[in-house]
Amino acid sequence: MTGNEIKILNSLSEFENFGKIIKTAVGAEIEKVYLRNNRYLAIIGYKVLKDFARFTSHEDFSMDKIDYNGKTRIYLTGLKRRAVMRRASEAILREYNQNYVCATPDHQCMECYNCYAYGGVIAIKDKTKAIKSRIKTTTSFSIQTDEEATIDEPEFHNIIRKDLKMEQAPTGEQKKASLYEMVLIKPGTVFPFIDIIFNPTKFDLSMYLETLKRADAEGYGSRSSLLGTMESKILTVTDNLNISQKELLEGIKVDEKGNINENQINSLLKENLVDEDKLEALRKELPTLIEAHKNELYGKTT
Structure with missing residues (x-):
């Protein structure tokens, strides 16, 4: 870890107990709580897909892709990543307090x-x-093009159910064979990311590191599959985002x-790469930090 990052x-x-320091502005119909200010930490790195995936946010379930920086790329929305991370974070806190009932999206305690x-x-x-989010997860775009990143062999994504027996009620007629077309993203596809924590604390970064690990293991594709x-590999943690x-x-x-x-990454970040051992040590501090601040973490949800 560089001297600047240690500093x-x-x-x-x-x-920090944000329940005590929030500033509220009351409008005509909604009370908004703003927790952001100009202090932030940016976490810069990249994710490598470890198994097959489908990233889709369209009604027709087509793959999420966009023309960006000269190529057609697969993209993983920041909202999707944040949703998976929030569920992982809720699960972490629940491990230390079984009475913790806050859950997104329908049971948020605020x-x-x-x-x-x-x-x-x-x-x-x-x-x-x-309440505005203090954790900003940006949309990630694949290094590889969509053609390089997706499987195009028919045996992988065309599945014809010719022998599937599904009778239609009430006539008892046999349904026709179904054709499923599933285009998958290949393992090894790389997605650079930039995440930002506003009003950062040591607890925030420790919690982020553990949450990131668990969210990666859960996956960002289809929930059913x-x-x-x-x-994820974190390249740098900085309070001066200039990339x-x-x-x-x-x-x-x-x-x-x-x-x-x-080598290209080292040149890009001017050698300011993190010490992975230091980050891992901070991640492992999380149980101690949760125990130290357990009376402030759960609000009135227990």
Whole structure:
């Protein structure tokens, strides 16, 4: 870890109870709670897809892809990543307090750590309230083109159910064979990412690291098929974000065998790569930090 990053981490307070320091502005119909300010930490890295996946946010279930920076790329929305991370974060807190009942999207308490970190909305007459997320997850675009990233062999994504017996009620007639076309993203596809934590604390970063690990293991693809598990590598943690998604896409090189050019990354980040052992040590501090602040983490949800 560089001297600058050590200075950044040492400057963080261990924990803040945002339930006590929030500032509210009351409008005509909704009370909005703003927790962001100009202090932030940016976590920059990349994810490698470990199994097959489908990323889709369209009604026709087509693959999420877009023309960006000269190529047609697969994209993973920041909202999707944040939703998976929030569920993982809720599960972590529940491990230490079985009475913790806050859950997204329908049972947000608006008083616990997760609500102050990931935001929330209560849309009930006379009780409306909204909290902005302090954790910003940006949309990630694949290094590889959509043609390079997806499977095009028919045996992988065309499945014809000719022998499936499904009688139609009430006539008893046999349904016709069904054709399923499933285009999958290949393992090894690389997605650079930039995540931002506003009003950061040591607890936030420790919780983020554990949440990231669990969210990657859960996967970001279809919930029903549990596709889309990933492995993340954090390249740098900084309070001076001076690199863009475009620069990451241009600077990270992946060869035909899926090998990632680390030398190119070093040049891109000017050697400011993190010490992975230090980050792992901080992640492992989480149980101690949760125990130290357990009376402030859960609000009135227990």
